[in-house]
Amino acid sequence: MKKDRIKKxxxxxxxxxxxxxxxxxxxxxxxxxxxxxxxxxxxxxxSGWWKAFLHPHKLTFSNYLYVLMHxxxxxxxxxxxxxxxxxxxxxxxxxxxxxxxISFYKFIGRMPIFIIxxxxxxxxxxxxxxxxxxxxxxxxxxxxxxxxxxxxTAYGLPFAIYLLRNFFAKIPKSLVESAEIDGAGxxxxxxxxxxxxxxxxLITLSIFQFLWVWNDLLVSLVFLGGTPDVAPLTVKITSxxxxxxxxxxxxxxxxxxxxxxxxSVFLFLQKYFIKGATAGAIKG
Amino acid sequence: MKKINKNILNSLQxxxxxxPAFILVFFFLIKPxxxxxxxxxxEKIKISExxxxxxxxxxxxxxxxxxxxxxxxxxxxxxxxxxxxxxNKTFNIFVKYDEINDEMTVKDTTELILIKIYNRLENxxxxxxxxxxxxxxxxxxxxxxxxxxxxxxxxxxxFTSITVSVGLIxxxxxxxxxxxxxxxxxxxxxxxxxxxxxxxxxxxxxDKDVNIGTINALLNTIFKLLSFxxxxxxxxxxxxxxxxxxxxALIFTGIWIWTGFCTVIFTAAxxxxxxxxxxxxxxxxxxxIQTFLKIELPVIFPTTAVVITTxxxxxxKIFDIVYTMTGGGPAGVSxxxxxxxxxxxxxxxxxxxxxAIAVVLFLAIIPAMIFNIKIFIKEEINKx
Numbered sequence: 276m277k278k279d280r281i282k283k284x285x286x287x288x289x290x291x292x293x294x295x296x297x298x299x300x301x302x303x304x305x306x307x308x309x310x311x312x313x314x315x316x317x318x319x320x321x322s323g324w325w326k327a328f329l330h331p332h333k334l335t336f337s338n339y340l341y342v343l344m345h346x347x348x349x350x351x352x353x354x355x356x357x358x359x360x361x362x363x364x365x366x367x368x369x370x371x372x373x374x375x376x377i378s379f380y381k382f383i384g385r386m387p388i389f390i391i392x393x394x395x396x397x398x399x400x401x402x403x404x405x406x407x408x409x410x411x412x413x414x415x416x417x418x419x420x421x422x423x424x425x426x427x428t429a430y431g432l433p434f435a436i437y438l439l440r441n442f443f444a445k446i447p448k449s450l451v452e453s454a455e456i457d458g459a460g461x462x463x464x465x466x467x468x469x470x471x472x473x474x475x476x477l478i479t480l481s482i483f484q485f486l487w488v489w490n491d492l493l494v495s496l497v498f499l500g501g502t503p504d505v506a507p508l509t510v511k512i513t514s515x516x517x518x519x520x521x522x523x524x525x526x527x528x529x530x531x532x533x534x535x536x537x538x539s540v541f542l543f544l545q546k547y548f549i550k551g552a553t554a555g556a557i558k559g
Numbered sequence: 560m561k562k563i564n565k566n567i568l569n570s571l572q573x574x575x576x577x578x579p580a581f582i583l584v585f586f587f588l589i590k591p592x593x594x595x596x597x598x599x600x601x602e603k604i605k606i607s608e609x610x611x612x613x614x615x616x617x618x619x620x621x622x623x624x625x626x627x628x629x630x631x632x633x634x635x636x637x638x639x640x641x642x643x644x645x646x647n648k649t650f651n652i653f654v655k656y657d658e659i660n661d662e663m664t665v666k667d668t669t670e671l672i673l674i675k676i677y678n679r680l681e682n683x684x685x686x687x688x689x690x691x692x693x694x695x696x697x698x699x700x701x702x703x704x705x706x707x708x709x710x711x712x713x714x715x716x717x718f719t720s721i722t723v724s725v726g727l728i729x730x731x732x733x734x735x736x737x738x739x740x741x742x743x744x745x746x747x748x749x750x751x752x753x754x755x756x757x758x759x760x761x762x763x764x765x766d767k768d769v770n771i772g773t774i775n776a777l778l779n780t781i782f783k784l785l786s787f788x789x790x791x792x793x794x795x796x797x798x799x800x801x802x803x804x805x806x807x808a809l810i811f812t813g814i815w816i817w818t819g820f821c822t823v824i825f826t827a828a829x830x831x832x833x834x835x836x837x838x839x840x841x842x843x844x845x846x847x848i849q850t851f852l853k854i855e856l857p858v859i860f861p862t863t864a865v866v867i868t869t870x871x872x873x874x875x876k877i878f879d880i881v882y883t884m885t886g887g888g889p890a891g892v893s894x895x896x897x898x899x900x901x902x903x904x905x906x907x908x909x910x911x912x913x914x915a916i917a918v919v920l921f922l923a924i925i926p927a928m929i930f931n932i933k934i935f936i937k938e939e940i941n942k943x
Contacts (some may be wrong), residue, residue: 290735294742297729300815301746304760307773311763320768323776373580382570388577393935395588397928399876401900401917403591405598405910410586429587432580461576490753492879497905509755513883516759523763523771530759534752541751545744552750553824 312338312527319523338528347503348529351511355489355533357420358507362427363485367477369428370435375465377436378443379451389440395433404497411498420505422498427488435480438554442476443469475547482544483551486537508533592921599694599914601687611650611676615669618645633668634661650676651687687911694915703891704916707899710806711923714877714895717810718817719870723863725814726821730829731851733822743826746819754816754879761812762884765798774798799885802892809893813880817873821866828862829855865934871927875920896920 311324313334318327327334343349376382377389407426411417446469454464470477492509499505506514512529541548574581622642633639643654652675659668698704729746733739749757766772769779775795782793798808832855840850856863878897881887887894887902894902896916904913 287735290732294729294732294736298742298745301748301819303773304764304815305748308760308763311771320770323770323773325776369579369583373577376573376576380569380573382573383566384570390932390936392584394928394932395584397872397924397931398588398592399897399917399920399924401876401878401897402595402921403588404595404917405904405914406591406594407587410591425583426587429583432584433588436580461572486751490755492753492755492882493901497901509753509879512755512759516762516883523766526759527763530756534756537751537753538748541748542744548751549747549823552820553827 308527308530311523312531314338314524316522316524338524339532342525342528342532346515346525346529347511348508348532350504351506351508352532354505355507355509355536358423358427358495359485359488361420361424362431362488363481365424365428366431366435366484367481370432370439370480371470371473371477372465373432374436374439374443375469376461378440378446379448379464379469380461389436392433392436396437400430400493404493408497417498418500418502418505420499423495426494426498427484427491430494431484431487434554435484438480438483438551439473439476441554442473446472478544479547479551479554482540482547486540486548489537595914595917598911599918600689600691601911602690602693603909603911604688611673612669614649615646615672618642618649619665619669631665632661633659633663633665636665646672650679652676652679694912695919697912698915698919703894704896704899706891707894707896710893710895711875713806714810714813714874715871717807718813718874719867721814722817722821722870723867725818726866727825727863729818729822730825733826734829739826743819743823747823748819749816750820755883757812757816758880758883761808761815762799765808767795767797767800769795772798800889802889805885805889805893809880809884812884813874813877816880817870821870824862824866825859828859832858861934865931868927868931872924872931875924875927896923 307324310327311319313336314324314327315333315335315337318333343352373392377385408417411422411426416422450468451464454468459468489507490509491507492513495507495510496513499507499510503511503514508529512526512533515525515529619636619642622638622645636642639659640656643656643659646652647654650672652672654672654675658671663671733742736742763771764773765775767775769776772795779793779795782790786792796804798804836854836858837850840854845853876897877895878901881893881895881898882901885893887898897920900913900916900920903909903916
């Protein structure tokens with residue numbers, strides 16, 4: 276009996292160690308970037324980041340201050356917020372308005388329309404870029420925030436409708452039916468019955484869409500162009516990589532600033548984000 | 560009759576709810592997809608002012624009076640309206656009938672048309688010619704495209720197989736530790752940050768300088784420790800700068816980002832297996848590995864299939880990682896199809912060729928797409 280127990284404990288310890296080493300592959304790179312963002316340039320090139328622990332007094336916020344004040348990262352951060360919030364709000368509202376009838380009412384073309392939205396989720400954005408850019412140029416809004424607001428909304432709608440519809444399907448139809456018998460119209464049922472019941476999925480969708488837009492590179496790159504006054508963080512950082520003026524001290528701090536918001540959202544609202552990211556892939 | 564009308568009326572009212580979604584999705588996804596396909600069948604041609612004048616005169620002669628002199632008033636020509644129509648169509652411009660006043664001669668009108676054409680040319684819209692599949696044929700001989708296709712296949716094989724298998728194994732392993740949730744959270748983190756941020760994290764790790772690149776530093780230390788065995792001094796490797804290593808380095812970053820996703824999904828799927836099945840197999844004498852291979856894997860096969868196809872669709876769309884970390888370098892060795900498309904369209908300005916590349920990308924995704932949709936429709940039928 277004791278032999279078994281020892282075997283079990285040994286096995287358990289081994290697994291724990293293996294997993295710790297495995298997790299290290301995720302922790303170490305992030306830690307490396309994080310620590311180096313607090314070291315000045317001279318330190319960074321003369322010694323490895325692991326040595327920073329020996330000289331904690333040398334850690335400094337100067338990279339962050341420089342990057343925010345002089346390298347345009349603050350502007351880029353604000354741009355990212357300006358881009359992400361309306362895009363998220365629009366997606367949730369328009370998506371909910373579209374998913375609502377699909378889930379609760381019978382009408383001509385209900386299933387085909389839903390299936391089309393499903394198929395649209397997989398279309399790669401590349402196949403839409405050129406004509407959309409031309410269309411935006413014609414209406415003269417390319418380079419303007421409005422273009423990315425509606426672009427991101429359009430690109431996000433298929434997934435949004437899919438996610439919302441899956442949730443709405445779990446709301447008992449009897450609730451809707453009794454509300455109809457009581458004389459409530461579709462708008463009232465939507466606003467007073469369905470939306471309040473759907474707060475979990477609305478949060479999930481909002482978080483997911485917000486992070487998706489915040490982290491997006493391609494759409495902003497193509498539709499906003501490269502001008503720094505409208506560029507979001509992702510575009511700004513990639514533009515810094517090529518240029519000669521940026522050393523690692525700038526890249527590390529900028530990368531981390533771009534990560535703070537998504538990381539916080541993720542860590543505090545994990546449940547919702549994971550639900551959104553893995554929707555549809557779980558069978559059963 | 561009344562019932563059918565009521566049905567139609569009902570549906571129309573409902574369509575209003577869906578109208579904003581319809582409009583957005585039509586103009587940003589459906590219509591552009593078709594347009595890109597048509598653009599890919601064309602080619603830009605550059606022609607000189609002389610050639611344009613000659614074409615215009617030819618159209619005028621063919622459709623109007625054969626006997627014109629430059630002085631004649633344009634509107635006196637026979638068939639002047641069809642002439643304008645034909646010119647509008649040929650050069651893709653828009654001359655309105657009332658822009659030509661009665662006093663304008665044929666020469667004046669030709670100049671007006673030329674100005675319109677040049678305005679359009681200046682807005683980057685050169686004349687396009689329908690060339691069928693010339694752009695696609697060009698891809699087969701384009702060494703940069705072939706390299707991109709090869710890279711996509713490399714990504715496809717390595718990325719998909721490793722993320723799925725590591726995801727599966729970790730899902731199994733994490734069950735055995737108490738801090739499973741923390742572990743899962745940690746490896747899921749890269750899914751919340753941008754590809755750009757992940758790219759910078761790993762560019763940093765891969766850096767050639769031993770003081771900056773953690774991997775080179777680690778190898779350097781190992782070599783130093785083993786120097787007593789007579790091992791030569793370590794030469795730092797520029798993982799992102801050398802053609803032999805760059806693709807693997809990039810693919811590893813992609814794996815780093817997506818493995819957590821697979822782990823979470825497989826964990827949920829494994830948890831959904833009814834406990835009785837596993838106990839039954841244990842009672843029958845099967846050990847853990849046998850249970851895993853012969854019982855659990857087959858049961859979660861639908862999930863596995865969906866994860867694999869999702870990974871395939873994701874890997875074909877990879878753009879940000881390559882763009883951020885190497886820009887496709889060195890010398891296009893690490894470019895993937897999505898990057899080639901971007902570069903062709905927006906750096907080289909060859910929109911027609913880029914459209915063809917985009918279509919090929921789309922075609923490559925279609926099989927995985929069909930598979931996913933089939934499974935989805937099956938689900939829906941089961942639910943209803």
